[in-house]
Amino acid sequence: MISDAEKQHIPRGVLCGAGAGALWGLVFLAPALVNDFSPVQLAAGRYLAYGFMAAVLLAPRWTRALSMPGRKDWIALIWLSLLGNIVYYILLSRAVQTGGIALTSLIIGFLPVAVTLIGTRDAHAPSVRSLVPSLCLCVAGTFCIGYQAFLSDSASPHTLQGVICAVGALVSWTAYAVGNTRCLSRLHHISVQDWNLLTGIVTGALSLVLLPVVLFVTTAHHSGARWLYFMGVSSAVALLASICGNALWNKMSRLVPLTLVGQMILFETLFALIYGFVWEQRWPRLMEVVAFVLVTASVVLCLTAHKKKPASS
Incomplete structure (x- = not known):
């Protein structure tokens, strides 16, 4: 049973989760903004910028921050950075570019x-x-989103590839969400912001490995203006989604139980769809409106379940 003190933290945790979702929803839009760049290039650009920003922010307390995690914690940071950042973003970017924002949002919505x-x-x-x-209600809401996506897109090899990549991103981020929450629940001596910045440094180091891959697989030629635009998008996503969004998410992870953490991911899906509508310059369709209502109701019912006391046996 959740204590009264823990229940008092839930509203603040929900606000942090909503803020993280609003910022994380931008990662669905970025691949559409620079769709002439490969998913590997997108991941390398975003996480090199994330690593650089994290190192700058951590510089004043560099020695102390690096000494706080133990060997087990560094191992956790490596696999969390790999699964929750690099692998997830490569798969998500490919899913958006081949299946579209709505379809990708549907599958990630099952998180x-x-x-x-x-x-x-x-x-x-x-x-x-x-x-x-x-x-x-969560399943019904995501079904409505998927129904609309498949109704407007005829089946094709590209759509199938988008589905497969989105499912892979779903598995990758599920492992990250659970593992990251478990780590934060036991690492009370490390602040949520320091954990986020340490994740950024590790992710930035891992993304250096992508540079030879980027050089090897890149065949398209881009103008200097396109590279500047790409760098701007990558830096913006790194700052807003990785630095600010992750900080809000980590704060939320210490304020709410894991079962409620899962529901908070719905905000990312909702904001991703909103950004998708703006990008496509259209209003949401009826089934998409129904999905918004169902997903919102799902979060409300989950909050209610956490406030109820279990029946005595």
Whole structure:
């Protein structure tokens, strides 16, 4: 059972989760803005910028910050950075470029279902039965988004490739969301911001490995203006999504239980769709409006489930 003190932190955690979702939704738009660049180039550009910014922000307390994580923590940072950042963004970028923002949002929208179900194994977590209404609404909402996406896009090899990449991104980010929350719950001596910046440094170091790959696979030639634009988009995504968005997410992860962490990912899906509508210069269709309502109701029901006391046996 969640204590009264923990319940008081939930509203603040939800606000942090909504802010993170608004910033993270931008990562769905970036591949569309620079669709003439490959997913590997997008990942390398974003995370090199993320690593550089993290190093600058951590510079005043560099020695102390690097000495706080133990060997186990550094190993965790490596695999979290790899799965939750590099692998996830490469797959997501490819999914957006081949399947579109709406289709990718649909599949990533199943993240709350996966993370919430994993979170029910935690002590004092709400029972699966109490979360069933919320999860059903979540599934219904993402189904509506997917129905609209498949209705407007005829089946093609490119669409199938987008689905496969989006499913891969779903698996990768589910592992990150669970693993990152577990780490933050035990690392009380490291602030959420320092953990975010350390993740950025590790991700930046890992992205250096991508540079030879970028040089090897790049065949398209871009003008100087396009490279400057690409660098601007990469830097903006690194600052807004990786630095600011991750900081809000990590703060939220210490304020709410894991089962509620899964529901907070829905905000990313909602904002990604909004940005997609703006990019496509259109209003949402009926099924998409229904999806917004269902997803919002899902979060509200999940909040209710966390406030209820379990029945005595």
